[in-house]
Amino acid sequence: MLASKRLGKELTKMHENLAPGITKIKCDDFQEWLMDIRVDDNPLYHGEVYRLKFTFSNGYPIEAPEVVFVRDETHPIPIHPHIYSNGIICLDLLDKSGWSPVNNVESVCVALQSMLASNTKNERPPGDEDFVRTNRQRPRDINFVFHDDKV
Amino acid sequence: MDSEDEFNSSQVSEDEFMMDADSDAEDDYGVDHDDVGFESQHTDIKPAKHAYEVDFKVCSPEDIEAQQARQVADTSSLLEQPPEATAILFRHFRWNKERLIDKYMDNRDAVLEAAGLSEEAASSPPRIEKVPGFVCDICCDEDPEETFAMKCGHRFCVDCYKQYLRTKIKDEGEAARIRCPGDGCNKIVDSKSLNLLITGDLKERYDELLTRTYVDDKENLKWCPAPECVYAIDCKVRDKELMRVVPTVHCDCGHDFCFGCTLDDHQPAPCALVKKWLKKCADDSETANWISAHTKECPKCHSTIEKNGGCNHMTCRKCRHEFCWMCMGIWSEHGTSWYNCNRYEEKSGHEARDAQAKSRQALERYLHYYQRYANHEQSAKLDKDIYLKTEKKMQQLQNTTGMSWIEVQFLDSASQALQQCRRTLKWTYAFAYYLARNNLTQIFEDNQKDLEMAVENLSEMFEKPVDQLQGLKVEMMDKTAYCTKRRIILLDDTAVNLREGMLDLDVIHEREC
Ligand SMILES: [Zn+2]
Ligand SMILES: [Zn+2]
Ligand SMILES: [Zn+2]
Ligand SMILES: [Zn+2]
Ligand SMILES: [Zn+2]
Ligand SMILES: [Zn+2]
DSSP: OHHHHHHHHHHHHHHHOOOTTEEEEEOOSSSEEEEEEOOTTSTTTTTOOEEEEEEOOTTTTTSOOEEEEEOBTTBOOOOBTTBOTTSBBOOGGGSTTTOOTTOOHHHHHHHHHHHHHTOOOOOOOTTHHHHHHHOOSOGGGOOOOOOSSOO | OOHHHHSSOOOOOOSOOOOOHHHHHHHHTTOOOTTOGGGGGOTTSOOOOSTTOOOEEEEOHHHHHHHHHHHHHHHHHHHTOOHHHHHHHHHHTTTOHHHHHHHHHHOHHHHHHHTTOOGGGGTSOOOOBOOTTOBOTTTOOBSOSOEEOOTTOOOEEHHHHHHHHHIIIIITOOOTTOBOSSTTOOOBOOHHHHHHHOOHHHHHHHHHHHHHHHHHHOTTEEEOOSTTOOOEEEEOOOGGGTTTOOOEEEOTTSOEEETTTOSBOOTTSOHHHHHHHHHHHHHTHHHHGGGGOSEEEOTTTOOEEEOOSSOOEEEOTTTOOEEETTTOOBGGGGGSTTOOSSOOOOOOSSOOOSHHHHHHHHHHHHHHHHHHHHHHHHHHHHHHHHHHHHHHHHHHHHHHHOOOGGGGHHHHHHHHHHHHHHHHHHHHHHHHHHBOOSTTHHHHHHHHHHHHHHHHHHHHHTTSOHHHHGGGHHHHHHHHHHHHHHHHHHHHHHHHHHHTTOSOBOSOOSOOO
16 A cells, blocks of 8 residues: 555656666566666776666565666676675665665665765675575575675 | 653562672673672572582563663663663663763763754653645655654654554564664654554554563573563573583473573583584484384394384383394393493494595494484483373372372472483483593593483383382382482583583584674
């Protein structure tokens, strides 16, 4: 109920205007959306288009959406010390301790753009291979220890 | 505003509650507190009787609330803050009194700010209001009837606020540190605001969680893990001591568990050993599976023998051959000094030359201990089954012969002793697996052997015909007392050696993170 009402309003607003470098790809139900982002001001990511999959629970936006990068022929997974090669993102904003219900799909896209824009390390998180091979949990059930200084 | 609403314990008990934050807070700072006079106030703690016993105290929910209230009352005047604010400060500092006072004295304003208690907080109480032209940032509704904001000014409609709190409390189990829903806002939702927004079952759950947070935050407190049990245990044993102490505690609900890891009592094995052993058993479960089979062949006539009691003394129905279920050796040798069913003999004659032979030898060694470990676990269950059947038969007998109830109590005591001893024996095998050989190993194995023989002797008595049991009462009571005595000797010896660092256990000493 809350989720569909909120997502409906977000959709209306996104029709009017959307921050630069963000495109909505598939937003035709209230369970799963696809969004594309570009980060052209960082040479590491210049010219690439990255695809994000948002999965919403009925409790959205009180509960955080599940957000992952998805890979296909034209969309790679960006290389970043907080992004695993299977697309799982380690970002406190998406964790229940860091999520605020004031956030929305667009603000998450903007946050991920700025996370990529400020990155200088062309590397995956430590233990990426092991994690990708062994992880069977959904992103929301993983207890990340945030490597960032901020809580 | 009623200040008692804030802090959920309304009855600050006047009778002196002796558990105090001071002692453990000082531990955290590495201060030796032997010289702190009021430490001796721990009068409620049961004195330790044996080397393997630790001091502990069982706390009811009322005790826990009283402890919190007492600490809040004590500190409130020192901080010059009302009790409800003091309670919030305590929770913010995870009930670490030393750190709270330290930081507070250092920078009062910063501490108040961080705990969500800004200066003017007390001046005007929070309230629900309608704000014309307001749009809620959560549901995007325009002009909602009721809105709410704390002092930080992040305003939302009351429905969204309530749903947010419900999610935090019900789904995420948070209470003491729920933050404002505003993005990046660190203001803690205080209890006055909470009382305005939540009611009924949610309020109850919130209060329950507040109490839980207190126990979770205190290093000296742990919840009894028994299902539905409401008690917590107060024990001074610290994580860093767990290689040398095995702190088994006894809850008032009847559950015996380890204060270190909250698993079922596992004396004499230290927590780290237990963890390693259980992991090994889980990893090797397929290899070891065949062992738990209920049936074996008689070593003499090869007919199938089924084990249906706890006792290891098997008699073949067909050829009357008596043998030991564990080692398949002749039983008559088990009551004498020849008994070495418990000991693993390294086959020194044919030394393992290649890697394959080495790994086979390692497996054999593991299986020796695992088999005995698993057997005691299973036998404990079988003992219990037999006891329950016997008790039922005894009751029938009692009804027909008019024996009084008290006369069958010895069976209950025997059964309980068996359960306890088998649990201890079970863990002695995990212990022995990791125990490096030195001059004390012999003593450990002798103690193990003596206890095991005592246990098998007692276990065997349960297989006697029920109508003979009354006549065996004295013998059974003697055997029960002997089992208990052997168990105490084993645990005492091992605890002393462990504490003194005399036993070399091959387990990782540092904690995993
Ligand atoms: Zn709202
Ligand atoms: Zn706020
Ligand atoms: Zn209990
Ligand atoms: Zn333990
Ligand atoms: Zn036979
Ligand atoms: Zn044997």
